[in-house]
Amino acid sequence: MSQQVLxxxxxxxxxxxxxxxxxQSMVGVVLEARRYAQVERIYGAVxxxxxxxxxxxxxxxxxxxxxxxxxxxxxxxGLLSTRVKPTPEFCKKMFExxxxxxxxxxxxxxxxxxxxxxxxxxxxAQSQNYEFRAVHIPKTVDNDLVINDHTPGFxxxxxxxxxxxxGINYDNRALAGVYIGVIMGRHAGFLTGASALxxxxxxxxxxxxxxxxRPFIIDNFLADVKNVYEKYGRCIVAVSEGIQxxxxxxxxxxxxxxxxxxxxxxxxxSGTGALGDLLVAEVKAKLGIGRVRADTLGYMQRSFLGCxxxxxxxxxxxxxxxxxxxxxxxxxDGSVVMERTGDYAVGYRxxxxxEVAAKTKHMPEExxxxxxxxxxxxxxxxxxPLIGSDFNPGAKLRAPMVEKILNK
Amino acid sequence: MSQQVLxxxxxxxxxxxxxxxxxQSMVGVVLEARRYAQVERIYGAVxxxxxxxxxxxxxxxxxxxxxxxxxxxxxxxGLLSTRVKPTPEFCKKMFExxxxxxxxxxxxxxxxxxxxxxxxxxxxAQSQNYEFRAVHIPKTVDNDLVINDHTPGFxxxxxxxxxxxxGINYDNRALAGVYIGVIMGRHAGFLTGASALxxxxxxxxxxxxxxxxRPFIIDNFLADVKNVYEKYGRCIVAVSEGIQxxxxxxxxxxxxxxxxxxxxxxxxxSGTGALGDLLVAEVKAKLGIGRVRADTLGYMQRSFLGCxxxxxxxxxxxxxxxxxxxxxxxxxDGSVVMERTGDYAVGYRxxxxxEVAAKTKHMPEExxxxxxxxxxxxxxxxxxPLIGSDFNPGAKLRAPMVEKILNK
Numbered sequence: 001m002s003q004q005v006l007x008x009x010x011x012x013x014x015x016x017x018x019x020x021x022x023x024q025s026m027v028g029v030v031l032e033a034r035r036y037a038q039v040e041r042i043y044g045a046v047x048x049x050x051x052x053x054x055x056x057x058x059x060x061x062x063x064x065x066x067x068x069x070x071x072x073x074x075x076x077x078g079l080l081s082t083r084v085k086p087t088p089e090f091c092k093k094m095f096e097x098x099x100x101x102x103x104x105x106x107x108x109x110x111x112x113x114x115x116x117x118x119x120x121x122x123x124x125a126q127s128q129n130y131e132f133r134a135v136h137i138p139k140t141v142d143n144d145l146v147i148n149d150h151t152p153g154f155x156x157x158x159x160x161x162x163x164x165x166x167g168i169n170y171d172n173r174a175l176a177g178v179y180i181g182v183i184m185g186r187h188a189g190f191l192t193g194a195s196a197l198x199x200x201x202x203x204x205x206x207x208x209x210x211x212x213x214r215p216f217i218i219d220n221f222l223a224d225v226k227n228v229y230e231k232y233g234r235c236i237v238a239v240s241e242g243i244q245x246x247x248x249x250x251x252x253x254x255x256x257x258x259x260x261x262x263x264x265x266x267x268x269x270s271g272t273g274a275l276g277d278l279l280v281a282e283v284k285a286k287l288g289i290g291r292v293r294a295d296t297l298g299y300m301q302r303s304f305l306g307c308x309x310x311x312x313x314x315x316x317x318x319x320x321x322x323x324x325x326x327x328x329x330x331x332x333d334g335s336v337v338m339e340r341t342g343d344y345a346v347g348y349r350x351x352x353x354x355e356v357a358a359k360t361k362h363m364p365e366e367x368x369x370x371x372x373x374x375x376x377x378x379x380x381x382x383x384x385p386l387i388g389s390d391f392n393p394g395a396k397l398r399a400p401m402v403e404k405i406l407n408k
Numbered sequence: 409m410s411q412q413v414l415x416x417x418x419x420x421x422x423x424x425x426x427x428x429x430x431x432q433s434m435v436g437v438v439l440e441a442r443r444y445a446q447v448e449r450i451y452g453a454v455x456x457x458x459x460x461x462x463x464x465x466x467x468x469x470x471x472x473x474x475x476x477x478x479x480x481x482x483x484x485x486g487l488l489s490t491r492v493k494p495t496p497e498f499c500k501k502m503f504e505x506x507x508x509x510x511x512x513x514x515x516x517x518x519x520x521x522x523x524x525x526x527x528x529x530x531x532x533a534q535s536q537n538y539e540f541r542a543v544h545i546p547k548t549v550d551n552d553l554v555i556n557d558h559t560p561g562f563x564x565x566x567x568x569x570x571x572x573x574x575g576i577n578y579d580n581r582a583l584a585g586v587y588i589g590v591i592m593g594r595h596a597g598f599l600t601g602a603s604a605l606x607x608x609x610x611x612x613x614x615x616x617x618x619x620x621x622r623p624f625i626i627d628n629f630l631a632d633v634k635n636v637y638e639k640y641g642r643c644i645v646a647v648s649e650g651i652q653x654x655x656x657x658x659x660x661x662x663x664x665x666x667x668x669x670x671x672x673x674x675x676x677x678s679g680t681g682a683l684g685d686l687l688v689a690e691v692k693a694k695l696g697i698g699r700v701r702a703d704t705l706g707y708m709q710r711s712f713l714g715c716x717x718x719x720x721x722x723x724x725x726x727x728x729x730x731x732x733x734x735x736x737x738x739x740x741d742g743s744v745v746m747e748r749t750g751d752y753a754v755g756y757r758x759x760x761x762x763e764v765a766a767k768t769k770h771m772p773e774e775x776x777x778x779x780x781x782x783x784x785x786x787x788x789x790x791x792x793p794l795i796g797s798d799f800n801p802g803a804k805l806r807a808p809m810v811e812k813i814l815n816k
Contacts, residue, residue, distance in 0.1 A: 018582045043810055057810040067803060074802030076578030083583065100813045167711035170484030174426045175491065179707070198713065272688070273681010273704055280680070295706030296681055299587070303575035305606065305802060307714065394482030394713060395475060402451055402465040405508045 006131050006331065007038040008104030012060070013045035013052065014139075015110035015117070016083070018076035019153025020160075020308045021316035022139050025109045026079060027072035028320025029137070030060050036328045039105065048082035048110075049117060052094045057101065072317070075303040085113050091120040095128075105133050105327050107320070111140040111151075112358050115335050119353035122333050133327040136335040136353060137320050141302045143190035146359045147351060149340040150190075152319055155312030155386035157184070157301050158194035161238075164297060166198025166393050168236060169205045176234040177291030178225060178283055181206070182276045184301050186242040189213050189363040191301070193375040194383055195238035198393045205236025212242035213363045214372030216251050221279075222286050224373050229289060241275060241296075251275065255282070272296070309388030315346060322348040344385035414539050414739065415446040416512030420468070421453035421460065422547075423518035423525070424491070426484035427561025428568075428716045429724035430547050433517045434487060435480035436728025437545070438468050444736045447513065456490035456518075457525060460502045465509065480725070483711040493521050499528040503536075513541050513735050515728070519548040519559075520766050523743050527761035530741050541735040544743040544761060545728050549710045552596035554767045555759055557748040560727055563720030563794035565592070565709050566602035569646075572705060574606025574801050576644060577613045584642040585699030586633060586691055589614070590684045592709050594650040597621050597771040599709070601783045602791055603646035606801045613644025615782075620650035621771045622780030624659050629687075630694050632781050637697060649683060649704075659683065663690070680704070717796030723754060730756040752793035 012029040014022055026044070033039045044058040045051035058079065060068075071078045086094065098106060098121075108118045115136040125132035138145050141157035161183055172179050183192040189211030196206060207228040210216055216239075228235040243251045255278035276294030283292045319336050326332045334350040335357075341347040367379035420437040422430055434452070441447045452466040453459035466487065468476075479486045494502065506514060506529075516526050523544040533540035546553050549565035569591055580587050591600040597619030604614060615636040618624055624647075636643040651659045663686035684702030691700045727744050734740045742758035743765075749755040775787035 014582075018579050041810075044805070044807070046809075055810075055812040055815050058805060058807045059810050060805070060807050063805060063807045067806060070803035071805055073800070074578060074804075075575045077582040078578075078805045081582040097814060101810070163713040163715075164708050167483045167713040168707055170482060170486075170713075171426050171707050171711040174422075174485040174489040272702065273685055277681055277685075293707070294680065295708065296703065297706075297708075298703030299576055299579050299701070300572050300703065300705075300708070303579040305571040305575040305578075306800070307571075392481070392714070395478035396482075397452070397466060397468070397471060397479055397486050398475060399452070399466045399468050399471045401454075402449075402463075402467050402509070404463040406505060407463050 006104055006133065007040065008102045009041040009043055010039045010105040011043045011045060011052070011057070011098060011103045012079070012107045013048050013109070014077040014079050014081050015048040015108060015114040016081060017141065017302060018081060019139050019141050019302050020075040020156035020304070021152050021312050022076070022109055023074055023078045024072045024313050024316035025137050025139060025152060025320040027068045028317040029107045029324055030063065030068060031065070032321040032324040033328070038328070043101065043103070044079045047080045048084070049086050049090070049094055050082045050084055052097050053090065055097050055101070075305060086117050086120065088120055091117060092124055095121050095124040099130060104131060107135050107137055107323055109137040109139050109320070112145055112356060112360065115353055116357035118335070119357050122353065133331065134333050135323040135327050136356065137323045138336065138338070139316070141191060142185050142188045144188035144361045146356055146361045147337045149338050149346065150386055151338070152312060152316035153302070154190060155309035155388060156307065157191055158197065158383060159309045159387040159391065160301050160304050160307045161191055161194040161297065162197035162387055162391065163307060165195040165206055165236065165238060169198065170394060172205060172234050172236050177293060178229060178235045178237070178289050180237045180239060180276055180279050180294040182239055182241050182294065182296040184297065185212065185240050187212055187360055187362065189240050189368070192238055192240040193363065193367060193379050194387070196375045196380060197384055197387055200393050203232055206238040207232070207235050208237045208373045209375055210237070210239045210243050210373060211363055211368055212240045212244060214368060215246040216243040217245070218282060222282065225283055226287055239279065252278065309386060311386060311388045319348055326350045414512055414541065415448065416510045417449040417451055418447045418513040419451045419453060419465070419506060419511045420487070420515045421456050421517070422485040422487050422489050423456040423516060423522040424489060425549065425710060426489060427547050427549050427710050428483040428564035428712070429560050429720050430484070430517055431482055431486045432480045432721050432724035433545050433547060433560060433728040435476045436725040437515045437732055438471065438476060439473070440729040440732040441736070446736070451509065451511070452487045455488045456492070457494050457498070457502055458490045458492055460505050461498065463505055463509070483713060494525050494528070496528055499525060500532055503529050503532040507538060512539060515543050515545055515731055517545040517547050517728070520553055520764060520768065523761055524765035526743070527765050530761065541739065542741050543731040543735050544764065545731045546744065546746070547724070549599060550593050550596045551598040552769045554764060554769045555745045557746050557754065558794055559746070560720060560724035561710070562598060563717035563796060564715065565599055566605065566791060567717045567795035567799065568709050568712050568715045569599055569602040569705065570605035570795055570799065571715060573603040573614055573644070573646060577606065578802065580613060580642050580644050585701060586637060586643045586645070586697050588645045588647060588684050588687050588702040590647055590649050590702065590704040592705065593620065593648045595620055595768055595770065597648050597776070598791070600646055600648040601771065601775060601787050602795070604783045604788065605792055605795055608801050611640055614646040615640070615643050616645045617782050618645070618647045618651050619771055619776055619780065620648045620652060622776060623654040624651040625653070626690060630690065633691055634695055637695070647687065660686065717794060719794060719796045727756055734758045
């Protein structure tokens with residue numbers, strides 16, 4: 001494809017929930033695109049697809065490298081984001097705006113909904129015989145995009161969760177009790193599983209891990225907590241915000257009467273401590289344990305400043321560079337996917353947008369134990385490289401005890 | 409005091425809530441004590457004062473330097489902790505145990521209650537004419553010890569809170585709404601104030617900060633949120649878990665009916681999302697804003713793995729070394745206090761245990777604005793050095809906007 005004729009402006013945008021490395025991908029597109037003579041201007045849409053319809057484009061041709069690199073190292077979406085899920089009509093408007101601005105290359109960084117948006121916009125361009133290359137760049141802390149071995153954003157969120165639980169394990173040893181940590185992930189338990197990555201010794205928490213992929217039976221949960229508490233005098237539980245019972249009903253709605261729902265009828269799971277508090281009340285009431293505490297890990301999981309996986313940063317940058325190369329060198333549309341090619345190494349390839357669009361990946365069976373209350377070694381092996389280098393789980397004293405004199 | 413005659417075993421223990429650097433102080437005692445010939449064995453009491461009464465002493469003489477340094481870099485109390493507040497009778501038992509084990513030097517790392525324990529044990533020794541040196545080493549994430557400019561543990565917790573809110577500011581820009589973050593600190597607002605340390609631009613959050621030292625008037629809070637939301641289209645609030653109304657009633661009890669109380673009759677504030685959820689409900693009901701979210705920052709504030717202030721680490725180590733020097737070289741008892749001697753530098757001196765014991769420091773008036781809804785520049789100047797070096801608040805894009813074609 002050395003006889004490239006397609007020439008014009010390039011647009012990058014970010015959609016959905018932010019991650020700690022989504023700006024690495026945005027900056028990866030901008031800096032890679034600067035190498036190609038056929039790219040005239042590099043625009044960034046503000047607030048994702050909303051900015052495209054409203055013609056809110058930032059001229060990133062006029063950004064400095066130093067500031068781009070500083071933004072790349074900053075969590076959340078530098079171009080701001082949106083939760084709007086475009087209808088085919090909305091996509092048509094997006095395309096009209098892009099056409100008016102002579103956008104010939106479009107890169108959208110987002111999850112499975114975003115890949116579907118790219119697909120529809122691309123079809124609109126084809127139906128109008130408008131020469132146009134569109135590529136979806138993956139990101140999501142939930143790690144739930146199909147085909148991909150994992151997705152940019154997950155590794156840093158997993159590092160946050162692993163660091164939180166490693167610290168909580170030391171805290172809970174010092175002042176014993178039951179601790180319940182509620183973790184993001186409505187449908188996929190990968191991030192909840194990451195709570196296990198800081199464990200060193202057999203007695204280290206989290207001792208119990210519950211996923212949205214397996215039914216959460218309250219009586220089993222209480223029996224599990226009782227067993228662990230009797231064994232260690234303490235118990236740390238990691239639970240996905242999305243846990244549901246055998247019938248698919250969310251536990252948070254099962255345990256209380258009034259719950260908030262969003263426009264799609266989904267129960268609000270993030271930004272509230274309700275599920276943790278309800279589980280605490282159950283443990284106190286049914287097991288009679290005194291010190292029971294819950295934390296909902298909240299938005300820090302995706303945007304805490306300074307907790308980032310270097311592996312995740314590098315991959316988020318690379319996946320964007322590859323996206324630009326597929327469109328600009330190979331003249332292709334699609335979704336870039338990440339494959340694991342070694343232990344540990346990754347490669348990138350382009351797949352048809354339809355293969356990724358609007359599909360959800362779940363935790364494979366072999367990543368969860370039979371009881372559905374912990375991860376397996378296979379999960380640890382899978383996830384550990386993703387949280388990056390220099391992850392130091394800390395140490396404990398190991399000196400011998402002094403012989404007793406008075407109380408022996 | 410070159411003619412030192414006091415000779416025997418040394419004991420170190422940790423009390424109260426853990427911090428990210430309390431092990432630096434413990435290890436500081438152990439390594440410094442190894443230099444003195446009159447110290448025979450170095451013991452660590454397991455679970456603080458409980459371990460003393462139960463004779464649960466770890467022989468830290470037999471720890472390696474490599475493992476001690478690894479523990480020093482690990483959050484929470486390596487010797488484990490306790491919430492027991494000793495009575496004079498309990499202190500008598502503690503002293504009997506120490507006497508039986510020929511403990512001649514006692515170092516207790518903790519807050520204001522711990523300093524009171526040291527005082528009582530020391531008086532017991534004096535009344536029995538038992539030669540004994542006892543020194544209190546300060547620690548608390550709340551930063552509420554009197555005389556001290558600040559206390560070890562605060563800087564790292566403040567760095568966590570500053571990092572969380574800096575990240576939340578980027579997140580809340582990307583997907584706008586009202587965000588409420590609830591921060592530890594029952595009586596002192598220092599840690600809540602630290603939420604401001606990541607602000608760079610005037611529009612950066614947190615936009616509103618509420619302290620336990622000022623009455624929290626719900627109508628004023630709602631008016632404040634409304635003002636900020638109208639100005640910026642978003643609003644970030646940092647609120648202390650200990651906020652109370654004009655009469656001293658905790659807001660969390662004012663807004664709900666059933667609240668848990670501890671043995672001392674204190675309302676449980678940590679390990680529950682109740683206050684945040686109640687404030688969210690108020691904002692939604694009274695201001696009609698759609699996207700309102702709350703996080704309770706939880707135990708990560710004091711024990712998150714890998715978020716530590718290097719300044720705090722260094723000082724926690726030094727304050728312990730000084731404690732040993734005061735007892736071993738100068739033959740003195742007391743509480744080590746930290747003074748600010750330069751901008752930025754600290755010094756250490758020993759004060760009488762009575763001066764620190766069971767007293768609480770509050771945010772000075774000049775650290776809070778007149779409205780009681782934000783910190784002042786004086787607070788920023790005070791707190792910024794404490795969170796350590798390499799605190800990088802991130803960056804925003806600053807490219808110009810492209811001229812509109814369709815929607816102008």
